[in-house]
Amino acid sequence: MNERALKKEIVRLLKNGELDAVLAMRESCSAKRMLNLLIGCFCNDHELVRWLAVTGVGNLVVALADNEMEDGRVVMRRFMWMLNDESGGIGWGAPEAMGEVMACHRRLAEEYGHMLVANMREDGNFLELEMLQRGLMWGIGRLAEVRPELLREKNAVRYLLPYLDSGDPTVRGLACRALGNLKAVEAKGRLSGLTGDEKQISVYADRSLEQYSVGHLAARALERIG
Numbered sequence: 001m002n003e004r005a006l007k008k009e010i011v012r013l014l015k016n017g018e019l020d021a022v023l024a025m026r027e028s029c030s031a032k033r034m035l036n037l038l039i040g041c042f043c044n045d046h047e048l049v050r051w052l053a054v055t056g057v058g059n060l061v062v063a064l065a066d067n068e069m070e071d072g073r074v075v076m077r078r079f080m081w082m083l084n085d086e087s088g089g090i091g092w093g094a095p096e097a098m099g100e101v102m103a104c105h106r107r108l109a110e111e112y113g114h115m116l117v118a119n120m121r122e123d124g125n126f127l128e129l130e131m132l133q134r135g136l137m138w139g140i141g142r143l144a145e146v147r148p149e150l151l152r153e154k155n156a157v158r159y160l161l162p163y164l165d166s167g168d169p170t171v172r173g174l175a176c177r178a179l180g181n182l183k184a185v186e187a188k189g190r191l192s193g194l195t196g197d198e199k200q201i202s203v204y205a206d207r208s209l210e211q212y213s214v215g216h217l218a219a220r221a222l223e224r225i226g
Contacts, residue, residue, distance in 0.1 A: 007037050014041065014049040019056055019207060026060075035060045035075065042093025051204040054093060058100035065105055072105065076112045083125060083132070091132060095119060099139025103146040113150050116140060120159035130168040137163060137174030138204065144181035157184040164190050169199035173214040177203070180221025188225055194218035 001009070006029070013021050026034055038060065041053035065072025079098050083091040098116050102109035118124030119136050127133055140160065144151050151157075156178075163175035164187070176194060179187040197214035 003037070007040060010037055011041060011044060011046070011049055014044075014052045014056075015046055017048065017052070017207065019052045022052075022056055023059055026063075031060050031064055032071075035064075039093070039097075042097070047202065048209060050093065051096075051209065052207060054096045054100050054204075055207060057097045058104045061097075061101045061108075062104045065108055069107065072101075072108050073111070076101065076108060076115075080112075080115055080125075083119065083127065090129070091127075093135065095127070095132065095135040095139040096142075097139075099142040103142045106147070109143065109147050109150055113143065113147070114154050116143065117151065117154040117156050117159060120156070120163075130166070130171060133163065133166070134168065134170045134174060137171055137178055141174055141178035141181055144178050148182045151182060157182055157186055160184070161187060161190060164194060169197070169214050170201045172197065173199070173201045173203070173212065173217045176214065176217040176221045180217075180224040183225050185225055188222060191218045191222050191225075195222070 010022050035057060038053045038056045041049055044050050044053070061072050061075050064075065076098065079094040082089055082094040095116065098112065102113060102116070115125070116136070116139055119127050120140070127136055140151065140156060144156070160175055160179055163171055166172050166175070172194065176191060179191065195215045195218045197218065199214045200211050201214060202209050203212055203217070
């Protein structure tokens with residue numbers, strides 16, 4: 001199957017939520033070829049396609065890194081480059097993919113976790129576009145689900161707090177979720193102030209999309225913090 005036909009089939013399957021069928025294509029297609037096609041789906045118009053591509057990339061990079069660690073590093077550096085002004089691109093999907101990969105692979109998380117945090121820092125590789133900040137908040141939250149101690153060591157809570165004041169409700173809501181996953185006691189007062197925020201946002205988790213209010217996510221974060 002040529003590249004165009006293969007990408008078309010991958011998009012069709014992802015629209016139907018059939019990520020496992022896409023990943024099964026590795027039996028007849030190299031992991032690196034699949035990886036390139038899935039990264040290409042980060043810009044797809046269909047929201048679920050974009051998110052399932054992120055999950056699929058995480059799965060593939062883990063397989064690559066388990067076989068040869070340097071192959072995993074190459075992909076992580078590619079995501080970092082995508083977020084660099086010199087790349088000439090925007091970097092859609094890169095923060096989400098970095099968070100997913102590191103949630104699934106401890107060694108890559110230990111080596112590159114600081115780079116995800118640096119994307120929140122004004123003295124680091126700060127991401128100015130709100131659309132990229134959405135992806136960054138999701139990526140931080142995803143990594144915090146699995147490796148909260150790693151992010152706390154990098155002072156992630158300190159850099160997350162300002163995002164609760166974002167004018168973008170998705171950024172605010174996903175920041176709430178990330179702080180809850182980090183059990184950030186420092187954020188309790190700020191989170192309490194957001195429990196009445198009725199703005200609705202879409203949240204991706206467990207291969208599906210759900211709608212929540214920012215206030216609901218703030219309340220859930222407070223429950224996690226205790």
